[in-house]
Amino acid sequence: MKMNKRPFPLATLCSYEKRIDPTPDYQRPPAWSRKQKQLLLDTILREYDIPKMYWRAVKRADGVEYEVVDGQQRLRTIWEFRKGDFALAKDMDDICGYKVAGMKYEDLPLDVRTIFDAYPVDVVVVDDAAQADQEDEVRDMFLRLQNGTILKAQEKRNAMTGAMRDFVKDVARHPFFENCRFSNSRFAFDHIAAQTVLLEIEGGPTSVRDKDLNDLYEEHSQFASDGKVAKKVRRVYDFLLQTFPEKTPELERYNVITLYCLASVLVDGYVCEGLETKLRDWFIKFEAERKENEDKSDEQKDIQLVEYRRLISQSTDSQESIAARLDFFEKRFFDAVPDVEPKDPQRGFSNEQRLAIFRRDGGICQLKLRCDGIKVGWDHWHADHKLPHSKGGKSVVSNGQVACPECNFAKGAAKPVVNAAE
Numbered sequence: 153m154k155m156n157k158r159p160f161p162l163a164t165l166c167s168y169e170k171r172i173d174p175t176p177d178y179q180r181p182p183a184w185s186r187k188q189k190q191l192l193l194d195t196i197l198r199e200y201d202i203p204k205m206y207w208r209a210v211k212r213a214d215g216v217e218y219e220v221v222d223g224q225q226r227l228r229t230i231w232e233f234r235k236g237d238f239a240l241a242k243d244m245d246d247i248c249g250y251k252v253a254g255m256k257y258e259d260l261p262l263d264v265r266t267i268f269d270a271y272p273v274d275v276v277v278v279d280d281a282a283q284a285d286q287e288d289e290v291r292d293m294f295l296r297l298q299n300g301t302i303l304k305a306q307e308k309r310n311a312m313t314g315a316m317r318d319f320v321k322d323v324a325r326h327p328f329f330e331n332c333r334f335s336n337s338r339f340a341f342d343h344i345a346a347q348t349v350l351l352e353i354e355g356g357p358t359s360v361r362d363k364d365l366n367d368l369y370e371e372h373s374q375f376a377s378d379g380k381v382a383k384k385v386r387r388v389y390d391f392l393l394q395t396f397p398e399k400t401p402e403l404e405r406y407n408v409i410t411l412y413c414l415a416s417v418l419v420d421g422y423v424c425e426g427l428e429t430k431l432r433d434w435f436i437k438f439e440a441e442r443k444e445n446e447d448k449s450d451e452q453k454d455i456q457l458v459e460y461r462r463l464i465s466q467s468t469d470s471q472e473s474i475a476a477r478l479d480f481f482e483k484r485f486f487d488a489v490p491d492v493e494p495k496d497p498q499r500g501f502s503n504e505q506r507l508a509i510f511r512r513d514g515g516i517c518q519l520k521l522r523c524d525g526i527k528v529g530w531d532h533w534h535a536d537h538k539l540p541h542s543k544g545g546k547s548v549v550s551n552g553q554v555a556c557p558e559c560n561f562a563k564g565a566a567k568p569v570v571n572a573a574e
């Protein structure tokens with residue numbers, strides 16, 4: 153990818169408005185408050201520095217246009233102020249001896265308008281040639297740009313046929329995604345859904361690049377949407393939805409995959425009931441710490457968070473990166489929440505245990521949900537966990553009881569996840 157840096161006077165930036173798309177699909181942060189806007193204008197009129205902007209040059213039929221990779225709020229604020237959409241703060245100090253408080257652009261003294269018009273903003277323009285597969289040391293600055301490029305590939309996959317495509321589309325409609333910060337433009341939900349399905353099929357961290365996802369769609373065109381993997385995927389997203397029941401701005405494209413992997417580990421091996429709040433609190437605190445760390449001086453930075461930043465910045469779809477990020481999340485989460493209770497590793501009862509339970513209960517259904525306690529035959533009963541396995545119930549004789557198939561089914565129907573496999 154090619155990059156050019158040059159200063160743009162604000163007057164030029166304003167004249168470029170028609171050629172600039174400030175909200176490409178990969179970047180939609182919330183709008184700035186009036187106060188934030190006024191603070192930026194104060195900075196500009198005092199001729200202090202503001203951060204660089206990053207644009208991506210896109211060739212169109214009638215010339216080059218620009219997508220704003222970073223800096224859209226600043227750019228919008230500058231345009232709005234130039235058009236007179238808002239005024240400077242009412243308590244703003246004088247500029248070069250001129251009173252400017254509460255003024256709009258047009259009311260400003262000519263000298264102050266000139267400061268605005270001539271103020272230079274450094275803009276880094278990236279050439280459109282960025283390739284999704286290209287490994288490049290500058291890519292970390294362009295995480296969002298990179299996502300924009302990759303998402304085009306998901307558009308193509310959505311046009312494919314087969315059971316995997318249908319299943320992924322179904323998962324992408326899970327309400328959890330609506331609570332993330334990003335939108336489904338360019339099929340971001342489908343892309344992440346496909347990646348998580350592949351991770352689940354492989355049973356853990358694996359490469360989830362475009363090529364791998366294309367193979368997934370082709371090789372699993374007969375995918376069973378009610379099979380074991382499909383059920384597990386839905387269960388993890390259900391758990392994530394319970395964990396994040398409302399819009400959560402911390403849920404970004406770069407951390408949802410890792411969060412899914414952690415949730416998948418928890419759903420498999422730990423008692424998840426009551427864990428939702430702990431996971432949410434930990435995650436929100438972690439993201440806040442991470443952002444604070446960015447602003448610290450190099451000597452004060454948490455070196456592990458620096459490494460994590462590197463991991464979310466480059467080759468994010470590689471097996472190594474996902475494995476390292478999951479490892480990092482696991483360490484931090486279990487450190488912060490040490491009392492997570494493992495499920496009994498033994499999922500079912502052994503033959504010896506079944507026999508002991510059957511003899512103890514005299515072969516009588518103990519559930520009595522659909523019967524009055526009928527006697528069942530040895531070949532027609534279920535060993536039911538009194539306290540369900542998913543809630544930490546152990547596979548020990550004292551936690552087992554005889555259930556007739558009808559009652560067991562009724563209990564299962566009331567709580568399908570808990571008893572589906574019992």
Ligand SMILES: [Zn+2]
Pocket residue numbers: 517518519520521522523524525526555556557558559560
């Ligand atoms: Zn019964």
